[in-house]
Every structure is written in structure tokens, then in C-alpha cells.
Amino acid sequence: MTKAELVQKIAAKAGLNSKTQAESALDATIAVITEALGAGDSVTFTGFGSFKVAERAARKGRNPRTGEEMDIPASKVVKFTPGKALKEAVK
DSSP: OOHHHHHHHHHHHHTOSOHHHHHHHHHHHHHHHHHHHHTTOOEEETTTEEEEEEEEOOEEEEOTTTOOEEEEOOEEEEEEEEOHHHHHHHO
């Protein structure tokens, strides 16, 4: 599903008069989630799932082209854990 398709479905489900309103709501939601994760907070939607920031430790890796060993620096990554209702819906 693309963003345009998602906006269209949100507008239909929420009974909004225009896709512009749905797109604004989606953009605002994404912005708030991004800000929260950027600050290191977690975001939880009951029944849907939760997003959280996890630390990934530094490690050794190999350059696939040359086979040369290289250091991969530590980083932060976003992890998503699906909620029970989402798991059930997918089964």
C-alpha cells in the first residue's frame, strides 16, 4: 500500500470530506512519532503495537566486494513489536 492509497482509505474510514485533511492528519501523526522516537521515547498503540529505539552495539563485519574486515559503528535503530490484535488479524 502506498501513502496515497493509505490517505484515501483513512479519508473513507474517518468520513473526512477531503483527502487533504486525511493527508494532513497522517503527516502530523508520522511527525509526532518521529519526534518521539528521535527523543528516545517509545510509542505504543494498544492493540496495534509499539515502536521503540534500541541500541545496536559496534561489531566487526566484512566488505562483501573485497572480503576485507571492517568496523561497523554502534547505532540506534527503531524496532516494532506487533500487538496481540495485529497478530491475530494477520493470522
